Amino acid sequence: MNDVIPENSTSAVRPRPVVGVSLKLYFGLARTRAWLAEVAALRDALAALPRPVDLFVLPAFPALADARELLAGTGIGYGAQDVHWAESGAWTGEVSAGMLAETGARYVEVGHAERRRHFGETDETVAAKTRAATHAGLVPVICAGELRADDLAGAAEETLTQVRAALSGAVPGSEVVIAYEPVWAIGAREPAPASHVRAVADAIRGALRDHDVRGRLIYGGTAGPGTYTELGGAVDGLFLGRLAHDTEGLRKVVEEIAAG
Numbered sequence: 001m002n003d004v005i006p007e008n009s010t011s012a013v014r015p016r017p018v019v020g021v022s023l024k025l026y027f028g029l030a031r032t033r034a035w036l037a038e039v040a041a042l043r044d045a046l047a048a049l050p051r052p053v054d055l056f057v058l059p060a061f062p063a064l065a066d067a068r069e070l071l072a073g074t075g076i077g078y079g080a081q082d083v084h085w086a087e088s089g090a091w092t093g094e095v096s097a098g099m100l101a102e103t104g105a106r107y108v109e110v111g112h113a114e115r116r117r118h119f120g121e122t123d124e125t126v127a128a129k130t131r132a133a134t135h136a137g138l139v140p141v142i143c144a145g146e147l148r149a150d151d152l153a154g155a156a157e158e159t160l161t162q163v164r165a166a167l168s169g170a171v172p173g174s175e176v177v178i179a180y181e182p183v184w185a186i187g188a189r190e191p192a193p194a195s196h197v198r199a200v201a202d203a204i205r206g207a208l209r210d211h212d213v214r215g216r217l218i219y220g221g222t223a224g225p226g227t228y229t230e231l232g233g234a235v236d237g238l239f240l241g242r243l244a245h246d247t248e249g250l251r252k253v254v255e256e257i258a259a260g
């Protein structure tokens with residue numbers, strides 16, 4: 001993967017675009033399997049793209065073995081929606097980064113707004129999880145975004161605080177994905193306005209330059225076909241939720257990004 005992200009983030013060379021999908025807890029196991037099979041069938045469409053796009057999916061933990069089986073040989077990555085910061089020990093119910101890596105996972109989401117809101121995730125725990133993920137050779141998908149829609153300056157500051165805290169945990173030189181997700185745009189009717197995303201994305205890129213990581217920046221929050229074009233190159237890809245349940249929509253998004 002080292003060739004997909006320039007070492008020097010000020011380089012004019014664009015990183016390889018990347019599209020992620022989190023299934024959250026929308027599907028049961030049988031439906032997840034059926035959906036993974038449809039995603040695997042996008043393999044030929046991915047191979048025919050005018051430029052390569054990385055695609056990864058994040059099903060619930062019990063479906064990781066299915067992802068391994070169904071996505072084998074497709075080039076489509078997979079991973080988990082959360083991870084614990086400890087390598088092992090008396091942590092009932094938790095899953096370590098090392099164990100995820102053993103499943104063949106390459107990505108792991110940390111700090112999603114729903115985990116911050118419902119499960120008490122803090123900047124400190126997100127940094128610890130980022131450290132654990134990068135230490136295990138996983139790519140953390142670091143989610144960050146402001147709670148309220150009405151204050152652009154505040155949005156950038158709130159998001160940057162989260163991003164900087166998470167990056168402080170990253171192993172130097174490691175690969176990360178930052179998913180900028182304004183909380184008010186998650187599960188909404190439409191994505192955040194492009195001008196808003198561009199302004200915050202610029203600030204995040206500044207933070208990425210200040211850290212010794214190889215980072216890509218994606219946007220999430222009701223993202224779907226048309227969102228990437230609307231954002232006009234402000235991000236390196238998208239993080240999809242509901243609008244990827246229809247894999248035809250996912251195919252359209254990937255093709256749109258490859259053409260952009």
Ligand SMILES: O=C[C@H](O)COP(=O)(O)O
Nearest residue numbers: 022186187221222241242
């Ligand atoms: O994990 C994905 C994001 O939270 C976006 O979800 P959504 O596209 O359903 O709003």
